[in-house]
Amino acid sequence: MQAQFFPSRTVALYMARLFIVRTFAILAALVLVLQALDLLSESGKILAVAGNGDAEVWRYVGFRVPQIIERFLPFSVLLSTILTLSTLNQNSEIVALKGSGLSAHQVLAPLILASFIIAILSFAFNDRIVSRATATLNRWQKVQYAALPIDRGDRTNVWVRDGEDLIEVDTVKGKGDAVKLTGITIYDRQNGNLIGIIRSAGGGRVEGGWRVDSASRFDVASGRISPLGAIVVARGVRPDQFTLTNVDPNGLSFGALSSAISDLNDAGRPTKALEGSLWHKISGPLSSVLMPLLGAVAAFGIARSGKLFIRAVIAMLLGFAYFVADNFALAMGNLGAYPPILAAWAPFFLFLLIGEIVLVRSEE
Structure with a gap:
């Protein structure tokens, strides 16, 4: 041989x-x-x-x-x-x-x-x-x-995790710090239990978090709804976490998909399939x-x-x-x-x- x-x-x-x-x-x-x-x-x-x-x-x-x-x-x-x-x-x-x-x-x-x-x-x-x-x-x-329409970064039905809290947004428009949120629902959780629900018609990015207007809070224990006015929430959430929705792995390069997976992990979303x-x-x-x-x-x-x-x-x-x-x-x-x-x-x-x-x- x-x-x-x-x-x-x-x-x-x-x-x-x-x-x-x-x-x-x-x-x-x-x-x-x-x-x-x-x-x-x-x-x-x-x-x-x-x-x-x-x-x-x-x-x-x-x-x-x-x-x-x-x-x-x-x-x-x-x-x-x-x-x-x-x-x-x-x-x-x-x-x-x-x-x-x-x-x-x-x-x-x-x-x-x-x-x-x-x-x-x-x-x-x-x-x-x-x-x-x-x-x-x-x-x-x-x-x-x-x-083909121009992609302006608009997204619908977006979910983001902020610590234990879950944030649901009906519509996300814009990119970066110019992102505008419409139809915001925040599920306030503590030790895995839902303790309150905060709702707001809309809001945007401010220094140190997200400002939501005309917010109200439903307390699960008492069953009462309390007006909160304008408050700052989701201090640890970045703008790109709202603009990431359904990621198509076939439409992304290896590097872009790897970055998207990292961002989705930060947003608390499942990434096993990706x-x-x-x-x-x-x-x-x-x-x-x-x-x-x-x-x-x-x-x-x-x-x-x-x-x-x-x-x-x-x-x-x-x-x-x-x-x-x-x-x-x-x-x-x-x-x-x-x-x-x-x-x-x-x-x-x-x-x-x-x-x-x-x-x-x-x-x-």
Whole structure:
């Protein structure tokens, strides 16, 4: 057995080139077909809006294509792995490599390295392009493909925690120190028990807290309502805690989502689902590294045995099983059934172990 991990630079470049070219060729074909099918259902909605034309259709394509690339790049890596290894096996090139003393891991090494580079490019592409396209497309779809309104930071039905107290605001307008609150309800709690409810028509930011006007307090113990006038409340609450409402993890970059999670934690809101999505921004692109290992079953075994097709099907089933497990774990994480790190990383390490076991038992 050769001692070097890449014993032949020529063979490594040859296999990596085959793998990368076929990956992006398959991805281009998938994007073309899937985007055409997607347009069949969406183009009618876009053109139904007065003033929309071909420019808006192409604008939609520009937003949608990055999402399709993000979703189906790992599928393309899987299919490219099976196609590349099956072709090498059928042409007895795998037999020649094995006969020269290479182990199965050494045969797969060029593909694993190439898939790791693809994973890095995928992470950068998702972080810089897909997140922005997703955020803009979501806003556009909310107005049913009409003209995009200017985002002035207005929010509705906002909840914020101030120590033990809970603050509910019907409407939040503006940003920073210019934030204006309308329909304020403060649930005054002590040792986990509700002792009073303060209501106000509105208020704004002042030095040292938030000034609410025409406030009144309902005392739970006595059942009485007492007028308070203008008072200062929520001294420890920042303006950005009111402007953070529903955070879409798909529309934020890794850094922006991490900052949003930190702010939501400060506001006392649940963040477990968002933390799982944050970790998945790394484990998702990294799944490309698994595909050569899961598809390796198509590479080994004598092609003349007539079982090459069966091996390719097994490799495809292993790959698709990973995607099913990954989506299931992420859904369980969103529901709070799985811890965030487990939801994002458990399928990756589980199928890494499965791929190694299948490879070792079948070849090594």
